[in-house]
Amino acid sequence: DLIGEDKVGIGTDFTQGYSTEFFDWITHDKGRYRRLTNFGKVVNPEGIRTIGEFPNLTAAMEKAGWSESRIKKIMGENWMRYFDEVWNV
Numbered sequence: 001d002l003i004g005e006d007k008v009g010i011g012t013d014f015t016q017g018y019s020t021e022f023f024d025w026i027t028h029d030k031g032r033y034r035r036l037t038n039f040g041k042v043v044n045p046e047g048i049r050t051i052g053e054f055p056n057l058t059a060a061m062e063k064a065g066w067s068e069s070r071i072k073k074i075m076g077e078n079w080m081r082y083f084d085e086v087w088n089v
Contacts, residue, residue, distance in 0.1 A: 005070050009078040014051045
């Protein structure tokens with residue numbers, strides 16, 4: 001009951017097009033400006049490197065025989081359910 005199609009969701013935190021200054025800002029403590037982490041070079045997998053390529057991910061799941069309901073869960077419904085549970089909306 002810890003993992004599986006009901007517990008997984010694709011994140012929407014794409015950072016394409018942001019400058020080095022942006023990554024410097026998000027990786028440093030805002031109080032003392034110490035580096036918290038070093039992401040290094042961020043490269044998404046080929047075929048989904050930009051948000052515009054996201055339909056490729058859906059197409060790959062369809063090609064693998066995933067059902068429409070399973071794809072919907074992974075692509076957003078699980079996040080919506082989670083938000084509802086957390087925020088008790």
